[in-house]
Amino acid sequence: xxxxxxxxxxxxxxxxxxxxxxxxxxxxxxxxxxxxxxxxxxxxxxxxxxxxxxxxxxxxxxxxxxxxxxxxxxxxxxxxxxxxxxxxxxxxxxxxxxxxxxxxxxxxxxxxxxxxxxxxxxxxxxxxxxxxxxxxxxxxxxxxxxxxxxxxxxxxxxxxxxxxxxxxxxxxxxxxxxxxxxxxxxxxxxxxxxxxxxxxxxxxxxxxxxxxxxxxxxxxxxxxxxxxxxxxxxxxxxxxxxxxxxxxxxxxxxxxxxxxxxxxxxxxx
Numbered sequence: 001x002x003x004x005x006x007x008x009x010x011x012x013x014x015x016x017x018x019x020x021x022x023x024x025x026x027x028x029x030x031x032x033x034x035x036x037x038x039x040x041x042x043x044x045x046x047x048x049x050x051x052x053x054x055x056x057x058x059x060x061x062x063x064x065x066x067x068x069x070x071x072x073x074x075x076x077x078x079x080x081x082x083x084x085x086x087x088x089x090x091x092x093x094x095x096x097x098x099x100x101x102x103x104x105x106x107x108x109x110x111x112x113x114x115x116x117x118x119x120x121x122x123x124x125x126x127x128x129x130x131x132x133x134x135x136x137x138x139x140x141x142x143x144x145x146x147x148x149x150x151x152x153x154x155x156x157x158x159x160x161x162x163x164x165x166x167x168x169x170x171x172x173x174x175x176x177x178x179x180x181x182x183x184x185x186x187x188x189x190x191x192x193x194x195x196x197x198x199x200x201x202x203x204x205x206x207x208x209x210x211x212x213x214x215x216x217x218x219x220x221x222x223x224x225x226x227x228x229x230x231x232x233x234x235x236x237x238x239x240x241x242x243x244x245x246x247x248x249x250x251x252x253x254x255x256x257x258x259x260x261x262x263x264x265x266x267x268x269x
Contacts, residue, residue, distance in 0.1 A: 001084065001112045009063075009110060010118050010133060013086075016058050017106050020051050021124040024091070028101050028125070045098065048072050051090035051106065059086055069244075071217050081114040081243055087220035093193030101125065107195040109220025114243065119224030121199040130199045130225055138202050138228040147230040148204055150255045154184055157207035157256060160197040161188045165212060172212035172248070173236070174266040181210075181264035194249075198222025201251050202229050208252025210236065210260065216243045223251065232257040236265050 024047060049072045056074035059066055066084040068075035086108060091097050093104030102125040110118040121130040132138040138145045164170055165178045182188055191197050194214055200206040202225035223233040235241060236248035238261055
């Protein structure tokens, strides 16, 4: 993608995400049609579906040779990331959307041949738009985000971490290591939206985010933002992210990345 095309796609995607956000805001108090997917806590609403359909129609109309990888069934069936792929989560944090009417985001990552070129995370109810272009830094609204600190030690860090990983019966990670990590950290947080947690890492108000189960649309945009401010984003075993399948994710400041994985993360599978 040349620079002119990149700028044009960026501007178009920005306009669409703001428009989609306004649609959600204007209907935030409307009666909800709520269904479940993989489990009783995996919620989907008609607004998730309508918002993804909105992006699918816009993308296919403006860029018929681009692909869409989405959560709600309006995208393409992809076996690889060749070409230009928009990875879209229409509402990341649907449980927050349903129960709190806040703390959710629209997330869009645009990849070209598997490389993240453009990222957007829109905190809809706060009107905060995080953006990034590869090689050009990351922004919160009109303010450029600074590069992340490489000095603050793990014991002074705040990590986004779901308490599920502290339960001995969880099938993904040895809980004892997570317990020691929590004891070592200054504190933990859980916001209920992977996209927002990654945006907060990029902003520097969180030092990292560790999770065992994310789909590509949950982190596609956030990983671009975090990398643009000097952070590291990998699987929890240090391997590259798998943008076509569910995966573990560790996104954090560069100086604590290996320490977290080497000293505290023992995956069960």
